[in-house]
């Protein structure tokens with residue numbers, strides 16, 4: 480379980496926030512729920528392979544999605560994210576223009592929102608991206624060489640320090656090579672003013688800032704063996720031979736009919752892995768539809784699994800409607816969050832079981848998170864966490880009809896105990912607490928409410944939250 484760490488320049492960890500929350504809950508119901516019957520806990524592994532994240536985890540990989548902070552409030556978006564993925568890349572929120580719009584003035588709010596969401600769900604976070612010619616504020620391109628060098632190093636240091644220990648892999652440098660057959664570096668303020676050495680300098684600065692993050696070079700049109708990927712390969716080989724800190728290479732993998740999945744995709748991933756770096760598929764989307772798109776997705780997933788050092792896959796969005804290339808419908812979920820054939824192909828390639836009926840309250844099952852037709856759905860998140868306990872939050876969302884009441888079972892593992900519940904009425908039976916609506920039972924179609932509870936006695940495993948039952 481991730482600990483929510485204190486970040487520089489933002490609110491701290493659980494302490495003060497918890498204090499405020501408790502103070503606001505003067506009327507909270509107090510219950511003591513002792514969890515002793517560990518053996519009776521649902522086996523989370525029994526249906527582990529019916530989501531992308533769980534199936535990937537069984538193969539020792541992560542399966543992530545690019546996430547936009549402004550969609551997190553949409554119930555189906557959050558439910559699909561939380562159900563299917565175990566890694567998040569902020570789609571735009573960690574880019575230079577978002578976090579340092581003016582020199583020396585950092586704004587991490589929207590990126591923090593994504594990181595907090597990920598941590599509440601036990602998901603990992605990929606950092607994207609520190610040094611890139613695009614989405615770069617004008618003030619950076621206006622600097623002279625000396626100032627630019629210190630601004631670049633300061634940017635890397637400040638951003639990585641803010642998220643120190645919270646990011647599994649960082650795209651330190653993005654898209655530094657030209658397209659086409661030249662194998663040359665792309666013109667950018669960094670390249671033009673600092674020369675080839677800026678990439679190496681960025682990686683050295685990054686290693687010093689967060690020694691535990693994997694440091695990646697990330698690019699597109701490098702997915703097969705070609706002049707551009709050869710140029711990146713030569714750079715990585717040189718870095719490895721001279722001890723320049725690099726741990727991974729990201730292959731964006733934006734595919735369409737003009738730029739299809741290359742037939743030597745696996746071989747290309749493997750030759751990079753053979754240099755002694757991890758490889759990651761970082762921004763996967765494949766324009767198309769139906770079986771053709773599904774076959775491509777399956778091939779990409781199989782290529783990653785065939786390369787031991789391919790540590791994970793990130794798709795560049797969740798439903799097609801929010802894709803940066805939405806007209807090409809390149810993602811795994813349609814505009815209504817239905818799983819596309821491409822989803823089934825990706826899940827099957829991961830060794831998962833599409834359409835597994837699973838347990839009735841399980842992810843994707845009736846009443847479980849992400850079921851749009853259920854009378855109500857329940858989605859769990861950890862709101863705050865501290866050493867020895869946490870506040871849990873369960874979001875209840877009515878389906879396509881109004882409801883007048885709801886109930887949800889929450890199962891805890893010994894020695895965890897629920898010490899208080901708010902916005903819901905609890906009864907307990909062994910290690911299972913049933914929470915029913917109080918004043919907040921009437922919900923219009925699609926409307927949401929939530930209840931919360933405080934647990935003492937440890938932070939792992941997270942509670943098991945069952946299906947929502949409406950009345």
Ligand code: XIL
Pocket residue numbers: 570571653731762803
């Ligand atoms: C894209 C985002 O998806 C868009 O929302 C934004 O307007 C432009 O950037 N390569 C990258 C990503 O490394 O950061 C880009 O993301 C897609 C191409």
